[in-house]
Amino acid sequence: MTSSSVQQARQALGRRLRELRKDAGLTARELARLATWHESKCSRLENGHTHPSDADIRTYTTLCAAQDQTADLIATTRGIEGAYVQWRRMERAGLRRVQQSVAPLFERTRRFRVYQSWVIPGLLQSAAYTRAVLNTVARLRDVPDDIDDAVAARMDRQQVLYSGDHRFAMLVEEWVLRTVIGSDETMAGALGHLISVASLPSVSLGVIPLGTPRGAGWPVESFTLYDDVQVNVELVSAHLTVTQPGEIAEYARTFAELSAIAVYGTEARSLITAAIDAIG
Numbered sequence: 616m617t618s619s620s621v622q623q624a625r626q627a628l629g630r631r632l633r634e635l636r637k638d639a640g641l642t643a644r645e646l647a648r649l650a651t652w653h654e655s656k657c658s659r660l661e662n663g664h665t666h667p668s669d670a671d672i673r674t675y676t677t678l679c680a681a682q683d684q685t686a687d688l689i690a691t692t693r694g695i696e697g698a699y700v701q702w703r704r705m706e707r708a709g710l711r712r713v714q715q716s717v718a719p720l721f722e723r724t725r726r727f728r729v730y731q732s733w734v735i736p737g738l739l740q741s742a743a744y745t746r747a748v749l750n751t752v753a754r755l756r757d758v759p760d761d762i763d764d765a766v767a768a769r770m771d772r773q774q775v776l777y778s779g780d781h782r783f784a785m786l787v788e789e790w791v792l793r794t795v796i797g798s799d800e801t802m803a804g805a806l807g808h809l810i811s812v813a814s815l816p817s818v819s820l821g822v823i824p825l826g827t828p829r830g831a832g833w834p835v836e837s838f839t840l841y842d843d844v845q846v847n848v849e850l851v852s853a854h855l856t857v858t859q860p861g862e863i864a865e866y867a868r869t870f871a872e873l874s875a876i877a878v879y880g881t882e883a884r885s886l887i888t889a890a891i892d893a894i895g
Contacts, residue, residue, distance in 0.1 A: 624695045625663035631688065632675050633661040639679035650674045667692055690859040720841060721775050728840035728870045730786045733849065734796060735805055738773055739785060739812050739820070744805035745769050747797030776815055783818045786873050788834060789825045792890035799894045806891045810884055821877030822886045832869075832876040840866055 636646050636657070643657035650656075659665035667675075669689050676685045729736045734748055746766050775781055792809075795802045813820035823832070837849040846857040846866045857863060878886070 625666060627663075628667070628688070628691055628695065629661040629663045631691075632667070635675055635679040635681050635684070636661075639681070641679065646675070646678055649678050666695070669693075687859050687861045694856070694858050720845070721772060722779070724841040724844075725780055725782065726840075726842050727781065727783045728786075728867070729783070730835070730839075730870055730873055731791055731837045732788050732834050733791065733837050734794075735787065735791060735809060736785050737769060738776060738783065739809055739818075740769070741801075741805045741808035742766055742770055743801045744796055744808075747801050751796075776812065776817060781817055784821075784870075784874070785813075785818065786821045786823065786870070786877055788823050789886055789890075792822070792887055793825075793893065795894070803891050803894050806887050810887055813883070813887075819879065820883055821874055821879050822883040823873065823877045824886060827876050830876065831872040833872075835869060838866055840870060843867065 636643065639646075641649075643661070644654050646652075647654045647657045656665070660667050660671065669692070672688045672692060673685055676682050676688065727738075729738070734740075735744060737745070740748070746762060749762050749765050776783065792806060796805070809820070812818060839847045840863070841847070843863055844858070846863055848855040848857060848866075857866065877883075
């Protein structure tokens with residue numbers, strides 16, 4: 616996270632604390648007195664000049680009779696320094712390291728919910744498709760050339776599909792199936808592989824057809840829900856990790872809305888087959 620982004624996040628958190636205090640009818644000086652703080656501490660916290668501790672958050676919510684917000688606010692404070700990681704920082708040590716870094720998270724997660732509006736989900740990619748994706752990443756971001764090792768690491772990670780008590784709900788937009796990554800041959804192979812892995816007992820694959828009235832299921836950035844504990848969001852310039860319960864709930868609701876407009880089973884396979892037929 617850049618220093619400016621950290622400061623913006625602190626200021627946003629400070630505004631939330633100020634709103635709690637005002638809703639409680641307290642002045643900053645009154646809250647500081649009740650909390651036995653120096654009278655300037657409220658101002659420093661609410662203006663983002665000082666990062667609150669867990670104890671500070673509990674004091675705010677208790678004195679403002681807003682204990683129902685304690686968990687969300689604490690999760691926010693803990694996440695500010697490390698939630699937003701620039702892609703270049705992640706990839707500086709090579710793409711293989713990025714692929715391996717999520718292995719513990721994958722192993723402990725039981726329920727995966729994945730929405731992809733850009734590419735085929737990583738767990739469902741063929742090796743050739745992964746190579747094409749990572750080649751593009753390496754070219755665009757000027758990262759170390761360890762593509763072979765990175766592809767092997769991602770293929771190893773896919774073993775989670777076949778082992779343990781894991782369940783995978785995958786959603787893709789139909790345009791992902793129609794977007795050629797690498798060559799026509801690579802794309803056709805990737806779609807054939809997608810049909811194969813989508814038949815696994817642990818995998819549910821939904822495709823959102825082109826032309827579907829969107830309603831509440833609006834296209835958004837690609838994201839993955841790991842149980843109800845964490846969300847990873849893919850942005851152009853960065854990788855966002857969400858741990859705040861309220862925000863996780865928003866992504867869960869978004870996933871449910873997108874799931875409701877997707878097609879599954881035979882209909883989904885027909886869309887994949889049509890995309891294969893359209894190649895070349």
